[in-house]
Amino acid sequence: MIEGIPMTHVLIVSAFMFFAGICGFIIRRNMITILMSIELILNAVNINLVVFNKYLYPDQLQGQFFALFVVGIAAAEASVAIALIINIYRRLNSINVEQVNEMKY
Amino acid sequence: MESNSFFLMRNELILVGIAMILLVAEIFTKPEKKNGIITLAAVLFGLATVANFFPVPEGTLFGGSFITNPMTVFMKSVLNIGVFIVFLQSVTWLRKEENHGKISEYFILVISTLIGMNFMISSGDFLMMYIGLELATIPIAALAAFEKFHEKSAEAGIKLILTSALSSGILLYGLSFIYGTTGSIYFVDIVDKISSNPLQTFGLVFFVAGMAFKISLVPFHLWTADVYEGAPINITAYLSVVSKGAAAFTFMIILFRVFSAVTEIWQPLLYTLAVATMTVGNLFAIRQNNMKRFLAFSSIAQAGFILLGIMQGGELGMTTVVYFMLIYVFTNLAAFGVVSAISEATGKENITDYNSLYKTNPKLSLIMLLAMFSLAGIPPVAGFFGKFFLFTAAGAKGYYILVLIAVLNATVSLYYYLRVVKAMLIDKSDEPIGTFKTPWAMRASLLICVAGIFVIGFASAIYEYISSISFGIN
Numbered sequence: 001m002i003e004g005i006p007m008t009h010v011l012i013v014s015a016f017m018f019f020a021g022i023c024g025f026i027i028r029r030n031m032i033t034i035l036m037s038i039e040l041i042l043n044a045v046n047i048n049l050v051v052f053n054k055y056l057y058p059d060q061l062q063g064q065f066f067a068l069f070v071v072g073i074a075a076a077e078a079s080v081a082i083a084l085i086i087n088i089y090r091r092l093n094s095i096n097v098e099q100v101n102e103m104k105y
Numbered sequence: 106m107e108s109n110s111f112f113l114m115r116n117e118l119i120l121v122g123i124a125m126i127l128l129v130a131e132i133f134t135k136p137e138k139k140n141g142i143i144t145l146a147a148v149l150f151g152l153a154t155v156a157n158f159f160p161v162p163e164g165t166l167f168g169g170s171f172i173t174n175p176m177t178v179f180m181k182s183v184l185n186i187g188v189f190i191v192f193l194q195s196v197t198w199l200r201k202e203e204n205h206g207k208i209s210e211y212f213i214l215v216i217s218t219l220i221g222m223n224f225m226i227s228s229g230d231f232l233m234m235y236i237g238l239e240l241a242t243i244p245i246a247a248l249a250a251f252e253k254f255h256e257k258s259a260e261a262g263i264k265l266i267l268t269s270a271l272s273s274g275i276l277l278y279g280l281s282f283i284y285g286t287t288g289s290i291y292f293v294d295i296v297d298k299i300s301s302n303p304l305q306t307f308g309l310v311f312f313v314a315g316m317a318f319k320i321s322l323v324p325f326h327l328w329t330a331d332v333y334e335g336a337p338i339n340i341t342a343y344l345s346v347v348s349k350g351a352a353a354f355t356f357m358i359i360l361f362r363v364f365s366a367v368t369e370i371w372q373p374l375l376y377t378l379a380v381a382t383m384t385v386g387n388l389f390a391i392r393q394n395n396m397k398r399f400l401a402f403s404s405i406a407q408a409g410f411i412l413l414g415i416m417q418g419g420e421l422g423m424t425t426v427v428y429f430m431l432i433y434v435f436t437n438l439a440a441f442g443v444v445s446a447i448s449e450a451t452g453k454e455n456i457t458d459y460n461s462l463y464k465t466n467p468k469l470s471l472i473m474l475l476a477m478f479s480l481a482g483i484p485p486v487a488g489f490f491g492k493f494f495l496f497t498a499a500g501a502k503g504y505y506i507l508v509l510i511a512v513l514n515a516t517v518s519l520y521y522y523l524r525v526v527k528a529m530l531i532d533k534s535d536e537p538i539g540t541f542k543t544p545w546a547m548r549a550s551l552l553i554c555v556a557g558i559f560v561i562g563f564a565s566a567i568y569e570y571i572s573s574i575s576f577g578i579n
Contacts (some may be wrong), residue, residue: 018278025271034267041274045281052285064292066232070277073239077270080243082252084262091256100260103331 007055010047017044031085031095044073052062113164113173116181117223119153123218131209139208143199146212147192147546154185164231169291172229180226180354180427186218187347187434192548194442195339199451203252211251214244215343222351226358231290234355235273238319242269245348249336253453255350262337267327268318277313282308292362299366312359312575313374319352322412323381326405330389333401340447341397342441345404350430353408357415357426365578368418375416376507382409383514390521396444396454400437400523403480405519407433410495413511417498419577425498427571428561429491432479435557436488440476442551443469450541456525460534469543470529472551479558481522482515487562494568 017040024037048065053063085095092099111118126149130142132354163174192212199208204446221240228234246269250262284290287298287307301307314325321329333341364371386406414426447462450455463470479488492515500508543551561567 004356004468021274022271025267031263031267038267038270038274041271042277045274045277048278048281049284052281056285057288060231060288063284066290067233069232069236073236077239077243077266077273080246081263082332084246084259084266084513087250087253087259088263091254091259097148100263102260103334 007051010051014044014047014051015088017041017047029096029098031088032082034097035081035085039074039078042070046070109135110164110166113161113166114171114227115161116153116157116178117220117227118186119156119391120216120220120223123149123153124220126192127209127212127216136206139205140200142208142212143196143481146209147189147196147278150185150189150216151194154182154189157182157185163540165305168472169229169293170233171224171227173227173517174576175575176423176427177358179571180351181223183431183434184219184222184347184351185425185521186315187350187385187438188215188343190434190438190442190550190553191215191339191343191347193546193553194342194438194445196546198337198339198445207251211248214248218242218244221345223346225351225355228355229292231283231292234359235280236354238276238352239273241348241351242273242319242410244341245344246338248340249344251337251340255335257335258337258524259314259335260506261332264335265326265332271320272315272325275311275318277551279308279311279315291470292359295363296350296365299364301367301370306367309364309367310374311372313371313378316352316356317378320349320356320408321405322378322408322413323385323405326382326386329405330398330401333404334395334397338397338441338445341400342438342445343535345400345441346434346437349404349408350434353411353415353426353430357423359564360386360415361418361423361576361578363407372416372418375412379409379416379507379512383404383410383511384409387514387517390518393521394455394457396456396459396525399456399525400440400444403521404437406514407437407480409514410492410511411501413504413507414495416504416507417502417577420575421498421501421577423575424568424572425491425494427575428568429495431567431571432487432491432558432561435554435561436476436479439558440480441470442547442554443473446543446547446551447538450543451538453538456528457532458538459528462529465537465540472555474526475528475555475558477522477525482520483519485562487558487560490562490568 021037021040025034028034049063049067089095126147130145134142161173161178165172218241221237225234225237225241228237230540246262246266249265250259252258282304287295289295317325360371383406386402386409390399393402411426414422475486482489482492496508496511522561
């Protein structure tokens with residue numbers, strides 16, 4: 001139990017994580033780092049869901065269940081994404097997004 | 106729960122069954138007989154498509170997570186028809202040497218995305234919707250990178266998975282605020298607690314942004330053209346018709362069911378998106394030379410028209426959107442079928458390669474002509490009625506300026522659709538595409554598409570049936 005920490009503090013942490021993830025997605029050039037940024041976004045969502053559940057609706061567990069499913073699906077997503085990144089690496093010998101530019105406009 | 110209530114999720118269970126049968130068939134088939142799986146999958150899926158036309162009782166399952174009503178069943182039928190046509194079109198491509206070991210993979214991946222879309226359409230809470238959405242997205246990325254030895258296909262796959270993961274992250278962040286302010290993830294509980302409170306508006310905007318990625322609305326469309334160009338052509342057809350249709354249906358259902366109290370917030374939002382999508386989609390389509398990219402931007406522009414119906418917000422809006430989508434399935438798949446047939450036979454995909462196609466392959470060019478007329482909305486074919494009803498719906502709500510912009514955009518779109526027709530019928534070519542024989546499966550699929558293009562526009566019974574089962578806000 002987290003005594004004495006107001007909910008807004010936790011929400012600020014999750015908002016920071018979310019926007020750090022968006023920022024990382026846009027400015028990073030390495031695909032694995034981009035994938036990590038996405039994980040950051042999804043974890044911000046998880047924090048939000050669990051915090052709302054814990055502080056506002058402690059008698060139900062909908063938020064925590066949602067967070068569990070998000071974790072599971074994020075793993076599936078990451079595994080497919082990494083498989084595709086390996087495929088790109090075999091084709092181009094690089095996982096820099098700047099190199100993946102055969103198609104434009 | 107009674108055992109016969111599982112009947113409510115009939116289509117999903119049948120699809121799971123088909124996927125399982127194909128999985129087993131893959132194990133017990135000798136390598137030299139793998140082509141038999143194509144026939145097996147097409148026949149089984151055809152039966153499933155027919156089976157879904159039988160009526161199903163209304164009801165909910167799993168404590169309200171899964172909702173079945175005649176409208177969702179009809180939407181699933183529309184998607185089934187689209188997937189069946191795509192299966193018929195992909196026969197030649199799957200028989201190629203390089204895809205020999207991956208035949209059942211293709212069918213299983215497509216069917217699992219279709220199961221995801223079905224759950225998404227029938228969802229009664231945000232968790233079910235999210236799982237359906239992801240099930241409908243992740244395998245598509247694998248499908249887009251299906252020809253993994255081609256650089257473009259690999260690039261399409263990675264672009265799709267990264268952008269769609271970002272979009273679902275954004276969507277989830279919005280949903281977390283909806284949950285935080287309402288205390289529930291069930292649509293029936295949320296709907297009473299939605300107001301124009303800032304946090305909920307924030308959640309709604311993020312939800313719209315996340316869904317707009319999936320339907321590829323401007324300014325969230327940047328992945329579309331690249332993925333459509335890079336993916337194998339049958340996957341592109343699947344993405345542009347079935348995947349987009351399912352996302353549009355879900356978007357509409359959730360806006361109607363959950364956010365019905367705040368129409369004054371999401372209608373201006375969709376207004377802006379519709380104007381931007383139609384205009385940008387059309388303007389970019391003009392400068393394309395690759396057929397797949399051209400059809401990608403054309404499908405972006407068509408998505409803008411769909412928003413007109415969604416904005417109407419009532420039964421009329423839902424009717425027109427589903428009707429438009431049904432026509433769009435046949436029309437767009439006809440266009441993709443011709444592009445696919447030519448690409449398989451000759452490997453050519455550019456509009457300039459189509460010069461004087463009419464002289465060498467008159468039947469194919471006539472089908473392409475019909476598809477282009479239908480996409481542009483020229484009267485005798487069904488596309489005209491689809492667009493006309495969408496405009497009527499928006500006009501009934503009083504969005505006259507939006508309808509004017511849409512009509513102007515439809516006029517602009519005539520230019521680039523007719524550019525293809527001009528290339529086929531008028532332009533001379535030194536080395537035209539040679540005459541070739543189209544395989545029977547492709548012929549069958551094109552025949553279905555042409556029949557659909559003609560019949561749906563004139564059979565008013567279809568429109569009336571959709572109208573009788575649709576629901577709107579209140």
